[in-house]
Amino acid sequence: xxxxxxxxxxxxxxxxxxxxxxxxxxxxxxxxxxxxxxxxxxxxxxxxxxxxxxxxxxxxxxxxxxxxxxxxxxxxxxxxxxxxxxxxxxxxxxxxxxxxxxxxxxxxx
Numbered sequence: 879x880x881x882x883x884x885x886x887x888x889x890x891x892x893x894x895x896x897x898x899x900x901x902x903x904x905x906x907x908x909x910x911x912x913x914x915x916x917x918x919x920x921x922x923x924x925x926x927x928x929x930x931x932x933x934x935x936x937x938x939x940x941x942x943x944x945x946x947x948x949x950x951x952x953x954x955x956x957x958x959x960x961x962x963x964x965x966x967x968x969x970x971x972x973x974x975x976x977x978x979x980x981x982x983x984x985x986x987x
Contacts, residue, residue, distance in 0.1 A: 880982045881905075885927075890975030892932060892966065897977055900966050911956035912983050923984040924948030928957055932975040936966045944978055957981065 881901065888894045901908075915922060924947035931940045941961040943954040969975045 881980070885980045887978040888975055889977075890932070890973055891970035892975040896967050897932075897975075897979070900964055901979060904960070904964055907960040908957055908981060911953050911960060914956070915950060915953045916985060918952075919950070920985060922948060922950050922953065924950075925980055925982050926954055926957060927978060927980045928961055929976070929978045930958075930961050932966045932969060932977060934969060934972040934974065936968045938962050938964055938966070939974075948983060953983075 881898070886894055886898065888897050912922075925945075926943055926948055927945040929942055929944040930938050933939050938961055941958045943958055946954055948954065966975075
């Protein structure tokens with residue numbers, strides 16, 4: 879599994895590096911979503927672009943899958959649900975931050 883790096887987008891008062899740090903610290907949750915489904919279908923792979931809104935207090939108010947080449951609802955729904963529970967640093971200026979973040983999955987088999 880890898881993270882999208884340059885493809886990640888953040889609109890608002892929060893630096894991409896701060897967002898990346900929170901994603902990295904929670905990456906085990908995202909891996910778990912994928913690995914749990916690999917048991918059912920060992921051939922799933924693809925890119926899932928998640929989008930979410932960070933509120934002025936750092937909480938996530940909305941989280942969804944913006945684009946996917948994986949087309950696996952259990953993985954995609956799990957990713958969106960996990961992100962909704964994350965907490966980010968408070969954005970500068972107190973506004974919302976809109977994030978688009980790609981996750982790339984491929985089986986090691």
